[in-house]
Amino acid sequence: MIEETFEVFRSCGDNRRECQLYWLSGWDDPLNLVAVAHPRHTSSSCALSIESAWISAFWSDLANRGLGVRIQVHTHPNEAFHSPTDDAYPLLGEVGFLSMVIPDFAMGPVGFGRAYLAEIQANGRWLQVPINERIRIDDD
Amino acid sequence: MDKQEQKEFGDDSVESGRHDDEHGGGRDKTFTISVNYNGLVKPIEVDKDETVGDVRNKAIAAFGITSNPHLLGLFPKDGPELSDSQTVKEAKIKKGDELLLRPSAVRAG
Numbered sequence: 077m078i079e080e081t082f083e084v085f086r087s088c089g090d091n092r093r094e095c096q097l098y099w100l101s102g103w104d105d106p107l108n109l110v111a112v113a114h115p116r117h118t119s120s121s122c123a124l125s126i127e128s129a130w131i132s133a134f135w136s137d138l139a140n141r142g143l144g145v146r147i148q149v150h151t152h153p154n155e156a157f158h159s160p161t162d163d164a165y166p167l168l169g170e171v172g173f174l175s176m177v178i179p180d181f182a183m184g185p186v187g188f189g190r191a192y193l194a195e196i197q198a199n200g201r202w203l204q205v206p207i208n209e210r211i212r213i214d215d216d
Numbered sequence: 217m218d219k220q221e222q223k224e225f226g227d228d229s230v231e232s233g234r235h236d237d238e239h240g241g242g243r244d245k246t247f248t249i250s251v252n253y254n255g256l257v258k259p260i261e262v263d264k265d266e267t268v269g270d271v272r273n274k275a276i277a278a279f280g281i282t283s284n285p286h287l288l289g290l291f292p293k294d295g296p297e298l299s300d301s302q303t304v305k306e307a308k309i310k311k312g313d314e315l316l317l318r319p320s321a322v323r324a325g
Contacts, residue, residue: 096324103256115322123325132291135316138255145254150324161325168254168319169284200283 078186078213080112085151085182088114092181094124096150098167100143109146121153123161131167147174147211151181156192163202171198174210247311251275251290257314262304269300271309275317291316 081097089095100111116130138144148167152159156177166175177192184190193210194202246263249271258278262271268290276285289297297320298307309315 094324096322124323126322128296128321129294131318131322132293132316135252135255135318136293139252139257141255143255159325161323165319165321165323166287167322169287170281171283196283198283 077109077112081149082178082182082186084112084114085178089119089151089181091183092121093119094122094151094153094181095119096124096126096148098145099147099149100138101146102142103144104142106144106146111143113145124150126167147176149176149178151178153181155179156190158192158194158202158204162194166196169196169200171196171200174205175202176207244311249309249312250314251278251317252314253279253281253288253317262309264305265303267300268298268302268304268307268309271304271315272300272317275315279317287319288317289320291318 077099081099084097085095096115096117098113098115099109100113101107101109113134115134116127117124118127119125145167150162156179158175158177162175162177166173173196175194176188177194178188179190188207188211191207193205193207195205195210197203245265246261248259248261250257251260253275256279258275260271260274260278262274272288272290273285275290276288281288291297293314293316298315
């Protein structure tokens with residue numbers, strides 16, 4: 077999934093546009109991420125917007141497959157952080173939802189060395205959290 | 217073709233001639249729809265005279281959403297967001313319909 081994420085970011089973003097993906101898991105095993113979804117979107121070097129009709133079709137597809145979104149992941153041109161736009165327009169706004177930002181349009185090393193992870197708190201606001209305390213990467 | 221078949225094929229002619237209970241009117245003032253949030257689908261009981269905003273609030277409560285509810289709107293499976301101020305009847309929400317509880321807009325930057 078991580079390699080797939082970087083491949084999509086690099087091919088879609090082409091080192092000049094932001095891109096966003098969603099990491100999915102089954103409702104019967106929510107903690108085990110199993111798939112990546114790449115939304116239809118428009119984007120520039122500093123902004124992106126997901127197509128509304130795609131979100132509706134995606135919701136139905138998730139129900140048909142027994143899956144749900146756990147984490148949104150998107151790229152930034154330089155440093156990774158959560159911008160005011162990232163704060164205001166996430167795919168989900170519920171407590172515990174995670175949002176990861178990958179720097180340099182994901183053109184750097186595959187991994188999360190300089191990535192930024194934010195989580196929605198009980199007060200509805202985003203807070204940066206340690207990646208290794210929220211996401212465990214298994215070899216298989 | 218019976219009424220159910222016409223409804224499934226989206227025949228608008230049924231809209232004007234349908235019985236009240238198909239959209240919660242008459243003897244069935246309340247009826248059940250389903251709402252999909254992030255791939256989970258739950259039944260929600262609605263009243264034809266309540267607003268879409270009321271239904272949205274019921275759905276938000278049913279899914280246990282306690283933060284940022286203002287981000288969410290109700291959408292038909294194929295179409296634009298329903299207006300909070302419309303009644304269930306005005307929005308043509310019918311018994312058995314599935315609505316989507318989803319963000320009105322998703323952006324990043």
